[in-house]
Amino acid sequence: xxxxxxxxxxxxxxxxxxxxxxxxxxxxxxxxxxxxxxxxxxxxxxxxxxxxxxxxxxxxxxxxxxxxxxxxxxxxxxxxxxxxxxxxxxxxxxxxxxxxxxxxxxxxxxxxxxxxxxxxxxxxxxxxxxxxxxxxxxxxxxxxxxxxxxxxxxxxxxxxxxxxxxxxxxxxxxxxxxxxxxxxxxxxxxxxxxxxxxxxxxxxxxxxxxxxxxxxxxxxxx
Amino acid sequence: xxxxxxxxxxxxxxxxxxxxxxxxxxxxxxxxxxxxxxxxxxxxxxxxxxxxxxxxxxxxxxxxxxxxxxxxxxxxxxxxxxxxxxxxxxxxxxxxxxxxxxxxxxxxxxxxxxxxxxxxxxxxxxxxxxxxxxxxxxxxxxxxxxxxxxxxxxxxxxxxxxxxxxxxxxxxxxxxxxxxxxxxxxxxxxxxxxxxxxxxxxxxxxxxxxxxxxxxxxxxxxxxxxxxxxxxxxxxxxxxxxxxxxxxxxxxxxxxxxxxxxxxxxxxxxxxxxxxxxxxxxxxxxxx
Numbered sequence: 001x002x003x004x005x006x007x008x009x010x011x012x013x014x015x016x017x018x019x020x021x022x023x024x025x026x027x028x029x030x031x032x033x034x035x036x037x038x039x040x041x042x043x044x045x046x047x048x049x050x051x052x053x054x055x056x057x058x059x060x061x062x063x064x065x066x067x068x069x070x071x072x073x074x075x076x077x078x079x080x081x082x083x084x085x086x087x088x089x090x091x092x093x094x095x096x097x098x099x100x101x102x103x104x105x106x107x108x109x110x111x112x113x114x115x116x117x118x119x120x121x122x123x124x125x126x127x128x129x130x131x132x133x134x135x136x137x138x139x140x141x142x143x144x145x146x147x148x149x150x151x152x153x154x155x156x157x158x159x160x161x162x163x164x165x166x167x168x169x170x171x172x173x174x175x176x177x178x179x180x181x182x183x184x185x186x187x188x189x190x191x192x193x194x195x196x197x198x199x200x201x202x203x204x205x206x207x208x209x210x211x212x213x214x215x216x217x218x219x220x221x222x
Numbered sequence: 223x224x225x226x227x228x229x230x231x232x233x234x235x236x237x238x239x240x241x242x243x244x245x246x247x248x249x250x251x252x253x254x255x256x257x258x259x260x261x262x263x264x265x266x267x268x269x270x271x272x273x274x275x276x277x278x279x280x281x282x283x284x285x286x287x288x289x290x291x292x293x294x295x296x297x298x299x300x301x302x303x304x305x306x307x308x309x310x311x312x313x314x315x316x317x318x319x320x321x322x323x324x325x326x327x328x329x330x331x332x333x334x335x336x337x338x339x340x341x342x343x344x345x346x347x348x349x350x351x352x353x354x355x356x357x358x359x360x361x362x363x364x365x366x367x368x369x370x371x372x373x374x375x376x377x378x379x380x381x382x383x384x385x386x387x388x389x390x391x392x393x394x395x396x397x398x399x400x401x402x403x404x405x406x407x408x409x410x411x412x413x414x415x416x417x418x419x420x421x422x423x424x425x426x427x428x429x430x431x432x433x434x435x436x437x438x439x440x441x442x443x444x445x446x447x448x449x450x451x452x453x454x455x456x457x458x459x460x461x462x463x464x465x466x467x468x469x470x471x472x473x474x475x476x477x478x479x480x481x482x483x484x485x486x487x488x489x490x491x492x493x494x495x496x497x498x499x500x501x502x503x504x505x506x507x508x509x510x
Contacts, residue, residue, distance in 0.1 A: 025509035209510030
């Protein structure tokens with residue numbers, strides 16, 4: 001099936017989780033003669049490819065755009081579709097949008113509904129950390145960014161020990177201040193897969209432009 | 223869409239190529255003999271290649287009036303040099319600025335790709351030689367003046383019309399003489415047979431020459447029309463040259479014969495990016 005198409009849900013237990021940034025610079029339409037973050041891009045493609053190879057039912061969880069000024073689909077959705085297409089694999093895909101400012105309770109409700117039984121599913125979560133990590137960052141420096149970002153990374157890194165549930169502790173107001181675009185999708189993930197025994201397959205953390213990028217592939221513990 | 227060929231390479235209408243001037247002369251107006259010695263000329267070629275020039279244009283006779291240089295002396299200045307440049311730079315496009323068919327034959331035998339006939343077909347045999355070697359030829363508009371003469375009191379009813387008529391006639395003649403259609407380049411030749419008003423009008427209306435659908439070369443670098451436009455002497459005309467270059471590039475000219483490669487390359491790339499003919503080098507602003 002082509003990316004962007006939405007199938008009837010055949011989703012089931014999450015067996016693979018992929019977390020990627022929702023940065024527009026990952027999209028071909030915004031690429032110049034040279035990629036500006038080739039490592040991040042390659043890491044995303046590889047994480048998605050390996051996950052989809054295992055579980056070809058894909059649920060994309062992305063946030064709505066915070067300040068939409070166009071009629072185009074949210075950037076997170078487009079990044080996910082691009083990465084899925086770049087996997088050159090066959091998959092069924094379902095897109096789940098969560099409002100960027102959804103309450104934690106709304107995220108939990110949405111995530112719980114996704115945690116149903118059925119076929120093995122890859123959950124592709126488009127989520128960034130703070131865009132206020134440095135003075136040159138899009139949102140300039142906010143000294144509170146590091147602590148929140150560290151908590152996000154620690155929660156993902158600790159997925160084998162129930163760490164994902166700690167994503168529910170992220171404060172929506174603070175995250176909004178810190179331009180953490182991935183807070184709501186991460187909380188949907190926490191609710192959907194918090195009880196699933198996952199281990200870290202790969203985890204790359206970087207902030208080449210002052211925005212926290214997490215590229216992670218979490219796999220079902222065997 | 224227009225495609226054209228130089229040497230073994232093919233280009234399209236969106237191309238903006240830098241042709242770097244390499245003078246084998248002791249007296250050219252801009253460099254005043256700085257590459258007269260062979261070592262200096264080799265260094266100049268290496269430098270412009272490093273700077274991103276697509277073509278070198280090697281000339282053995284300055285354009286302005288001066289001591290007469292016969293064909294043998296001209297050959298002595300350029301032929302072996304062309305062979306040596308070809309040996310060192312197998313993929314570099316080599317043009318030679320000459321109006322003489324005998325010199326053209328010698329440099330094509332030595333490995334040149336392009337004959338830049340800067341004097342508007344003064345030697346009618348030149349295009350036949352180009353055709354014989356499947357070389358490219360640059361046709362230029364000089365208003366019919368003899369080689370190495372300055373324009374004096376020339377007037378046109380419509381300078382662009384005269385340029386178009388002359389260049390189309392020369393291009394047709396080149397094709398008839400055996401030059402491949404895709405290897406004929408036209409050049410309005412700023413300052414040649416033109417006062418400053420003429421060169422400015424040609425620049426302003428360059429789109430009319432682009433519309434003729436031949437590859438278009440412009441030679442603007444540090445010329446008098448720039449100097450008179452800004453009242454600046456040779457040596458202080460780079461900014462004006464680059465402004466004219468940007469205008470020519472926006473109109474769609476394809477080849478730029480220049481002294482300053484780095485600055486020209488940046489201007490051409492910038493115009494290409496603005497025009498949408500070339501993606502920006504890298505884009506992260508607002509996209510992280």
